[in-house]
Amino acid sequence: MGVSSNESIQLCIFDLRRGQHEGQELDKILFFFPAGLPFSKQLSVIGLSEGLITFTRIFSPEAACEVIEAERHSHVFHEAEPDIWMVMLVEKSNDSEPIWRDDALRKVLKEIHSLFVMFHGSVRAMLEKEPGGGLTRRHLYSFIMDYLRACKKQSPWDNCCWDFLAGRKLLLPSFRDCLKERGTVQMLTIGREAAIEVQSLVRVLESSAGNSLCYSLILFQDLLVSTTLSPDDTINLFTYAVLRLTPHALSSGSSSWSYLRKGSTASNVATESNSAHPNTLSESLYGTSDISSGEDNNYHVVRPLQSDKWSKGKDGYLVTDLWGAEVGTWVFATPTVWLQQTGEKMYLCVYQHKSLTLMLMIPVSAVPNGEQGVSEVRRQIIENASLQILKVEEKLSKGWGGENAYHVGGYRYLLVDGDRNVSRASPATKVTTLTKESLLAMNKLRQEVELEKRRAKLDGCNFEKDLEMCIRTKNNAWVISRVTRGKELYMVLEKAGETLLYAKDAVEKFSDSVLPMPNCYPY
């Protein structure tokens, strides 16, 4: 589809309401990666996408095009907002079957969009504020490029990768990630006593801002301990925390950034010299380069996903200059996020003690005197909650089983609670011991289950899909899926007995020992 062989991934966002007239087609494009691709090729991708959206609506007006499978490429569609489409185009290796699930790729698109909305509000709202679209393009461009770089850093895998960004690797979810679920949170299992301590900490935290309605999120390592946010907002903030805020995220960066260097401004952060878009035309479309040198821009584009920009201050709070600084001071502006559920703009305060990360969201409207008010709240928290924080951290550390805490010997599993968007899985290091065949079979099985789930959803039948599948593969592994009342269990058993009854027993034993998962929601 207008793709030469060395471009293995393309990602675009376009608005069907724009560029309706001949000669203005370029106006549709809000984002295109790689930006250096000639416009004719960009338009060809978008033209095909748009054509198929229109075509499929003839038969399926309620759900337009989701995926195009061609011999050599997959196009994955996501209508992020009405008439605003995201399309990811990935090249297949050789002539083989796709090694990813389109659903997993779609979840990447969804994640990009929800995070974007959390920090910047909806794309449509942004376009309405500034019909020219330049600002929106600039925001999308820097945001998505930062996101892709984050992905590149996060990925523990070294195979099946995508070569871009000057030779660096970006890894899309492949069959090797079939025992993971993007868009879910991973929970820490805690005892009753610890749970009570956590609850009282939450109360203290949320009452620190006076009478205004605050929300909090507590993580231990990269696992969620408690949240008072809605499930959707929880996922967004959890995802962000794991990408940028937890001790693990802070240390995985180059950690060269520190308070001491704050005077040298942001421009010293090494950004990849982006050879991918030398095209001056595209620069004018997307608004100069992605380097936020600060001075040449008419607007300040906040780039919340930029790496190595958070650090821990002396008082235990994480600080960043990503949101700029108060004019004439060295006081960094407090980050803000939009909550999906309430539509409210919130200040985001992050406190860290050892492995414990506390996130407090305070309504901007509730803090009349801006930064000053926020520092007051911070001070309050330290005053009121310090002891409790120490106590909780200690308790959780003691109970913490380490990286393999949720490993169950002999099993490689993924457990998803679709109602609460919670998942738990075998540690990645254990999943890597599985053979490629087993993982491919599980990947296929998940695809089948996803189709069934999607159909049940389209049929609008409120009863949850109840499905059990148990497959003995060519390489003598069992790949198993069990879907009951919104909960999904996937497991791979290698070196297991031959009979189906053996597999059945194994599943039952597992279900008894691991289910049910902890509940992080107070409601």
Place this chain on the structure above:
Amino acid sequence: MNDDETESEGEIRASVEPASEDAPSSPGSSGYVGEGGSTSATTGSQFEIEHEEIEEDTTIDMDRISISDSHASWIPGKRHFDEDDGSISWRKRKKHFFVLSHSGKPIYSRYGDEHRLAGFSATLQAIISFVENGGDSVKLVRAGRHQVIFLVKGPIYLVCISSTEEPYASLRGQLELIYGQMLVILTKSINRCFEKNPKFDMTPLLGGTEIVFSSLIHSFSWNPATFLHAYTCLPLAYATRQAAGAILQDVADSGVLFAILMCRHKVISLVGAQKDSLHPDDILLLANFVMSSESFRQVELTSESFSPICLPRYNPSAFLYAYIHYFDDDTYLVLLTTNSDAFYHLKDCRIRVENVLLKSCVLSEVQRSLLNGGMHVEDLPPISHSGSSHLGQHMLPSDSPDRFREANSGIGGPAGLWHFIYRSIYLNQYVSSEFPSSINTPQLQKKLYRAYEKLFASMHDKGIGPHKTQFRRDENYVLLCWVTPDFELYAAFDPLADKALAIKTCNHVCQWIKDVENEIFLLGASPFSW
């Protein structure tokens, strides 16, 4: 749920009007980029206008379709000639099939008048060629419940648009069969017409054959041969089948390429000259062609015909000549030869065959078998040798005509067994049990058929298959599948069936089939026979 066979009403048309010169012209592929991406200039705006209408009429229309849905009263031939892509009813059909030429000319549409679908056809062509121009080829588009499957065969494009839950591999296989059915009628030499004239209009060549395609498409919802790629035999006593086979062999030795005796879609016996063996897909397409064409059936008095025919798996480029004769409403003989002058010789052969069949009562045995049906799950012998005692259901001998009156009604076989399909790899044959009374409506049968189809596709995944075993339980069934180098077993149980008992029962079914294989399979028909 309403179903896709909504053809109980409507007229049957046996021929198409000649191509009209003023059919809508192709909007061309440039529509995508230059003109803002609507599928075509004309149809695009039409869609916009009628969008509202679809939404509002949904419930009414769905009701109408489901009421008119009746598989039992399936009438062969094409319906809904008055529809086109502007009609809401047309858009709501659950499964469309289109054949078009690479220049976008419609060749066949399951629903609606081909000529009124010229614009739509051009849109399909535009999608295919747009992707092709980018050095790729489109296979599948998915949107909500719908899948659009594309298959390119030289100058001929085949497209299926379906909201049935069938897997991609099955639908693609169905397109392959439709293409095969076209070859049966025309051979691959049709490609040369397109080489000479890309705008060549093929519809006149297929005039009067809609009924062949609609009957094939209908078989996609009941005939397991369409996805198993195996044929099935009419159950007969070993000696009876032997008698039929012997005389077929006799005529085959006298210069007949293939001699096939069939009852409806089931094989009674077949014989090939030398080492040639027939591909099961060829048998399927041949039987469909013969049975759906009224002309073969209704030749008064003689009921014999001689027709050029192509077997696409045997040789897609050449015609064979088929002598076709019906002995009664269900049983027919097909003699195939490469010689176009062989009519009288084949007629003599047929007379010889007929005499033997009458003398050894084969035809009456065939009628008896039709009445009795094949394997009934209720007749599965009790598990005696395996030591299980809690399945003490009394079973009648398999040839008892009183079976239905005495067996407990509707529960099916032991351990909740409802149905099974057994496919012998070496024989290229399958046997499917009769439906129990719990699956007594065409809708329920089609549902089970689709479940098997899905299971088959899941087991035989192109990349990682075939798997060895599969257990699957949903709200409708427990399904078990077992694939070995010798055979494949697909079995459906009550959704509440016990796993351990179901497995035991499957083993038992396999044993039962081994015990009666003489009667249910044609042995010695292929070089791989046991």
